[in-house]
Amino acid sequence: xxxxxxxxxxxxxxxxxxxxxxxxxxxxxxxxxxxxxxxxxxxxxxxxxxxxxxxxxxxxxxxxxxxxxxxxxxxxxxxxxxxxxxxxxxxxxxxxxxxxxxxxxxxxxxxxxxxxxxxxxxxxxxxxxxxxxxxxxxxxxxxxxxxxxxxxxxxxxxxxxxxxxxxxxxxxxxxxxxxxxxxxxxxxxxxxxxxxxxxxxxxxxxxxxxxxxxxxxxxxxxxxxxxxxxxxxxxxxxxxxxxxxxxxxxxxxxxxxxxxxxxxxxxxxxxxxxxxxxxxxxxxxxxxxxxxxxxxxxxxxxxxxxxxxxxxxxxxxxxxxxxxxxxxxxxxxxxxxxxxxxxxxxxxxxxxxxxxxxxxxxxxxxxx
Numbered sequence: 001x002x003x004x005x006x007x008x009x010x011x012x013x014x015x016x017x018x019x020x021x022x023x024x025x026x027x028x029x030x031x032x033x034x035x036x037x038x039x040x041x042x043x044x045x046x047x048x049x050x051x052x053x054x055x056x057x058x059x060x061x062x063x064x065x066x067x068x069x070x071x072x073x074x075x076x077x078x079x080x081x082x083x084x085x086x087x088x089x090x091x092x093x094x095x096x097x098x099x100x101x102x103x104x105x106x107x108x109x110x111x112x113x114x115x116x117x118x119x120x121x122x123x124x125x126x127x128x129x130x131x132x133x134x135x136x137x138x139x140x141x142x143x144x145x146x147x148x149x150x151x152x153x154x155x156x157x158x159x160x161x162x163x164x165x166x167x168x169x170x171x172x173x174x175x176x177x178x179x180x181x182x183x184x185x186x187x188x189x190x191x192x193x194x195x196x197x198x199x200x201x202x203x204x205x206x207x208x209x210x211x212x213x214x215x216x217x218x219x220x221x222x223x224x225x226x227x228x229x230x231x232x233x234x235x236x237x238x239x240x241x242x243x244x245x246x247x248x249x250x251x252x253x254x255x256x257x258x259x260x261x262x263x264x265x266x267x268x269x270x271x272x273x274x275x276x277x278x279x280x281x282x283x284x285x286x287x288x289x290x291x292x293x294x295x296x297x298x299x300x301x302x303x304x305x306x307x308x309x310x311x312x313x314x315x316x317x318x319x320x321x322x323x324x325x326x327x328x329x330x331x332x333x334x335x336x337x338x339x340x341x342x343x344x345x346x347x348x349x350x351x352x353x354x355x356x357x358x359x360x361x362x363x364x365x366x367x368x
Contacts, residue, residue: 001092003084003185005213006162007133008055008142009245010046010081012068016060019077020047022314026262027322029056030154035147037062044068048147052157054247055142057081071127076317079242081121081129082165084214089134093120096132099184104129112137112144119143125167125177126240130185158255163248163325164206164215168233169240174203174220177240181207181216191332200228206333217333219243229349236317244310244321252307252326253286256294259324265312269295281305285328304329318352 013019023029032055033048035041043066046059059080061069071080086092090107097103102123110117115137124130141149169177181187191206201222208215221230233243249255260266274292278284281300284291286307291298296309305328313321 001095001186002087002211003092003209003214004087004211005085007083007085007131007135008048008057009079009083009162009165010057010059010131011077012071012075012080013058013060013077014072016045016047016058019058020049023049023056023058026264027051027259028155028158028262029054030152031150032152033142033147033149035143039146039148041146046147048142048150052160054159054162057147074238075127075241076237076319077315078237078320079128079165079245081131082124082242083119083131083133086132086134089118089120089132092132092134093122096122096184100180101184105131110144110146112141114138115141115144117141117143125169125180128167128241158251158258159247159249159324161248163246163323163327164217165242166217166219166244166246166323167240168219168230168237168243170234171221171223173240174205174218177218178205178207186210187214187216194222196222196225197228199226201225202228202230217246232349233319237319242320244323246308246323246325249324249326252296252309252324253290253294255324256296256309260294266295267310267312269297273297281334299330299334301330301332301334303331306330306334318349 011019020031024031029049029051031047032050034046036045037043043063044059044061046057049056049058059068061067061072063069068080093103093107104123105121107118107120110119115135118134120132121129122132178189182189187207187209189205190208193204195202195204201224203220203222204217206215206217219230221228221234234240256266271292274288277288277298281298282305284298284305294309296307298305298307300306306325307328308323308325311322313319
């Protein structure tokens with residue numbers, strides 16, 4: 001079984017059209033397809049958005065019993081499906097179930113005039129599923145007969161592809177989740193770190209598919225320290241889930257400037273961070289004053305540098321957010337910026353009054 005990459009992600013949202021408006025006008029995605037009861041998608045409305053090689057489906061349940069409605073009621077808007085591109089969806093489904101994956105949806109074929117798509121679904125982490133996708137023929141046909149294409153142009157993409165997904169898991173589940181992806185999906189662990197910030201701490205491990213095209217960053221709170229942002233996410237999200245989506249860009253300075261101009265709010269970085277930046281990471285091929293103005297972080301690993309920045313959460317529960325990342329040789333994640341992310345997220349939560357202590361006293365009124 002070969003996992004060739006991420007075919008698409010699917011978000012379950014309370015209002016697909018409203019969510020699409022944000023991702024279009026603010027983040028630069030464009031509508032490329034739509035489907036609903038009239039196309040055989042019973043009880044749901046789905047919109048396909050694209051930018052570069054990133055495909056994102058926004059789905060809203062039209063009935064109370066639809067899985068998207070149940071998901072949103074429990075977790076709020078969030079990534080519910082991470083679709084994996086494979087050569088043989090039926091074979092991969094059988095192999096994964098044989099290795100211990102939970103089978104959710106048996107293989108199904110969608111056929112169009114010039115394309116055939118086979119899908120199947122297995123359990124991933126928390127309530128998130130992995131959809132196995134096999135494409136034959138016209139690869140631009142997303143889901144023939146179910147999601148109809150919407151023609152249209154658009155500006156040159158600012159974002160190129162999905163770089164990684166960061167996943168929060170409850171205390172004690174990190175190693176179990178890592179083991180599941182190693183045993184069942186054939187992933188390998190490529191990075192780990194213990195991070196301590198202001199009396200809080202978390203464990204971080206990264207697993208990656210053999211192709212190197214699918215990367216999951218898994219985060220677990222250290223309960224031996226005071227509660228922090230990972231506990232806050234798990235509480236408001238009601239369990240494990242995708243905390244942020246990392247999107248790769250070829251020019252982060254241009255992308256951040258454009259998205260900020262469209263209203264995307266990014267996490268700020270203290271000016272002192274840049275005072276000795278080049279001492280920490282080496283010479284940076286970008287104007288430091290521009291990086292400072294935009295709050296772009298710089299880190300490095302053994303292979304090169306990476307530039308990254310995190311948006312504030314666009315969700316009312318302050319759960320899901322985005323990361324923009326430009327890789328200049330770096331293949332993994334440097335140590336400094338994970339800590340910087342942690343600190344930036346703490347400042348955002350504190351500014352919003354959404355400290356863990358406050359959340360603990362009110363979350364019961366939000367969750368299912």
